[in-house]
Amino acid sequence: MNKPTRVPDRPEPIPGARLLFSNDATVAQLNHGSFGMVPVPVQRAQQRFRDEMEANPHRFFSVGLEERIAHVRRHLATFVGADPEGTALVDNATTGSSIVLSSIPFGTGEEIVTTDHGYGAVDLAVDETCRRTGAVHRVAPVPLTADDATVTAAVLAAITPRTRLVIVDRITAATARLFPVRRIIQEVRATAGDRVAVLVDAAHAPGIVDDPVRELGADFWVGNLHKWAFAPRGTALLSVAPAWRARIRPLVLSWSTEAGFPASLEWVGAHDYTPWLAAPTGLFVLRSLGIDAVREHNAALAEHGQHVVAAAVGAEVPAPTGLPMTLVPLPEGVAAELTAAVALRRRISDELGAEVGLSAWHGRGYLRLSAQVYNRVDDFQRLAEGLPKLIR
Structure with a gap:
């Protein structure tokens, strides 16, 4: 300091x-x-969608909504450099992390590695997963002033032959640190191959850093757009590598469950979809500035x-x-x-x-x-x- x-x-x-x-x-x-x-233009766009919904709820939900959501998904996924077909809209990064944790069949004694800079709600989800499955939560201590090499070494030191998943933040919430996720993923691959999956918690990244998701090599990536990309609250993306897409399970089963990822996550009945529909207006405002x-x-x-x-x-x-x-x-x-x-x-x-x-x-x-x-x-x-x- x-x-x-x-x-x-x-x-x-x-x-x-x-x-x-x-x-x-x-x-x-x-x-x-x-x-x-x-931003006000985004508020107004969302209100127009609310007005449309309340004018005729049956038509709003039953005629073309899934196609509109897919269009928004493609637009937002392109913004973060993710594969639109491997990306789903979710409510927030915490929801996306919980979906990932519930989709991996952890065995007794298998490990989930996080750092001591991780977001508290994600840590709670990890701990609950461990209670439910018998997995073990290992926390890698990282000094507040650590450089990229030290951060990477700390994460690698926490990985053992029993490690199944590593969760690493792109930008840490509590400590406002930028972690070298690309380097960490490369080192994990070199050390453990595909045996260890990596989830990047990029809750703060969209709108701040240019990290084309498809180039990171992560198994899972989740990021919010309501923080720095001017979307309405309740707008986030979960991107999943091809090898994992068939294994993703929604937290709530609904009519699109059999459609598979990503539709199985996006369609949950009488959900308020207006934040998602208005999110592209937020990107328009950001680009205009x-x-x-x-x-x-x-x-x-x-x-x-x-x-x-x-x-x-x-x-x-x-x-x-x-x-x-x-x-x-x-x-x-x-x-x-x-x-x-x-x-x-x-x-x-x-x-x-x-x-x-x-x-x-x-x-x-x-x-x-x-x-x-x-x-x-x-x-x-x-x-x-x-x-x-x-x-x-």
């Missing part, structure tokens, strides 16, 4: 971008990484805001990651466990009018600050001005 020195230059706002959102301007929204923010311009703006603003807040609380600054999410370590003993972290996050919201991500990781509290095109430097300054008093 680095001592905060000169605050990086603030980026120029993207003209007109802030007007695309309907967020409460009195609140510093610094937690885009959790729930996203749906300029994907590279949005990424560069958000990464620069996140780094600037990180330094502003870190200086206010006297924290060391982790090395830049180029991501639109950054970490600020809190003083020792502040938000050091989950209950305390939740309580502090609520106080920040109630008393400072700021929404942040906050996690307790290995006995240390960390603020996770997100930057999106609707944010301004003032949002971070508001947090910086009020936080020192609050954590005292």
